[in-house]
Amino acid sequence: MHELSIVASLFDILNEKAKEQKAKKITKVKLKVGMLSGVVPELLESAFEIYKKDTIASDAKLEIETTSIKAKCKKCGFEFSPEDFTIICPTCCSYQVKILSGEELLLEKMELEI
Amino acid sequence: MKKKKEYVILKELLGSNQKIANEIRKSLTEKRILAVNFMSSPGAGKTTLLERIIEKLKQEYRIAVIEGDIETEKDAERIRAKGVPVFQITTGGACHLEAKMMAKLFNQVPNNLHFLFIENVGNLVCPANYDLGEHIRCVLLSAPEGDDKPKKYPKAFITSHCLIITKSDLFPYLPFNPNKAKKEALSVNSKLKIFITSALNGEGIDDLIQYFKYHFEKIEKEGTGA
Numbered sequence: 188m189h190e191l192s193i194v195a196s197l198f199d200i201l202n203e204k205a206k207e208q209k210a211k212k213i214t215k216v217k218l219k220v221g222m223l224s225g226v227v228p229e230l231l232e233s234a235f236e237i238y239k240k241d242t243i244a245s246d247a248k249l250e251i252e253t254t255s256i257k258a259k260c261k262k263c264g265f266e267f268s269p270e271d272f273t274i275i276c277p278t279c280c281s282y283q284v285k286i287l288s289g290e291e292l293l294l295e296k297m298e299l300e301i
Numbered sequence: 302m303k304k305k306k307e308y309v310i311l312k313e314l315l316g317s318n319q320k321i322a323n324e325i326r327k328s329l330t331e332k333r334i335l336a337v338n339f340m341s342s343p344g345a346g347k348t349t350l351l352e353r354i355i356e357k358l359k360q361e362y363r364i365a366v367i368e369g370d371i372e373t374e375k376d377a378e379r380i381r382a383k384g385v386p387v388f389q390i391t392t393g394g395a396c397h398l399e400a401k402m403m404a405k406l407f408n409q410v411p412n413n414l415h416f417l418f419i420e421n422v423g424n425l426v427c428p429a430n431y432d433l434g435e436h437i438r439c440v441l442l443s444a445p446e447g448d449d450k451p452k453k454y455p456k457a458f459i460t461s462h463c464l465i466i467t468k469s470d471l472f473p474y475l476p477f478n479p480n481k482a483k484k485e486a487l488s489v490n491s492k493l494k495i496f497i498t499s500a501l502n503g504e505g506i507d508d509l510i511q512y513f514k515y516h517f518e519k520i521e522k523e524g525t526g527a
Contacts, residue, residue, distance in 0.1 A: 189395075189397055189426070192397075192399065196315060196317060196318065200314070214305060215307075224430075224456075225426070225430045272451075272452050274490070274491070275488050275491075282488075292315060292430075293311060293312065295310065296309050296310060297308050298308075300304065300305050
């Protein structure tokens with residue numbers, strides 16, 4: 188359970204931005220979380236609810252967009268969504284595969300009340 | 302009147318950890334110190350493997366160890382008994398080490414080392430998210446844990462350079478299939494370098510040490526002034 192540490196890092200960024208914009212409140216936070224990010228969205232939500240109390244984001248709504256894993260075979264160019272974390276090309280069986288998305292752990296947007 | 306404004310940020314949540322880790326790695330490379338981060342579930346054999354590695358390396362090389370534990374200094378004491386400096390990070394509940402914890406004790410770590418081994422907190426999930434500034438990340442998988450772990454804990458295997466299968470002396474007594482474990486691990490991360498080891502009978506330890514020496518020599522050449 189390292190989601191609380193991740194939310195702590197999130198608040199470092201949120202506080203900095205809110206201060207920069209002289210915001211009164213943070214009303215919405217949108218994250219992008221990949222299936223390969225190593226983070227569980229539900230736990231991130233619970234951690235956010237605990238952490239936000241008595242902060243500038245106490246009324247903020249958290250939105251999480253989860254992104255699936257997308258990969259491309261370096262040999263035959265086939266693009267696919269690996270199932271069961273098998274990062275092998277289903278067409279030519281090559282192990283030479285590039286992960287295109289699914290590793291993100293991003294703060295995408297925030298809404299401030301100024 | 303209240304005014305709401307939306308900002309596009311696009312910032313990595315672990316960006317600050319990454320930044321500190323990159324600084325630590327750069328500094329280690331400049332000092333020509335190879336850092337290795339060992340991750341595994343509790344009881345996979347990190348401390349015992351480290352004891353064997355230190356016994357074989359310490360005649361020729363200067364080594365220090367960073368020990369991450371939730372509580373107690375038990376592992377640190379075992380390593381200290383091998384005659385190398387140990388720096389303890391007691392996380393007090395946190396399930397992983399972070400780069401900022403490393404940065405705090407970094408000025409105590411001698412500058413003239415050859416190897417810095419980091420024993421992460423026993424956990425196959427959370428440590429995988431935190432770069433500590435290491436050059437090589439090793440994930441350990443012990444035979445009693447089963448050969449199906451790579452897909453159950455993909456992040457630990459995807460982010461590692463090296464897989465060390467431990468307790469091979471137990472293979473005859475367990476349904477663990479090393480070839481299946483290797484195949485599963487490679488299907489998650491085809492770049493993994495895999496070693497089969499036993500800290501009891503010594504299998505594979507020399508090969509693993511050769512691998513670390515090879516990377517140490519690479520760092521030695523890359524370091525500033527080289």
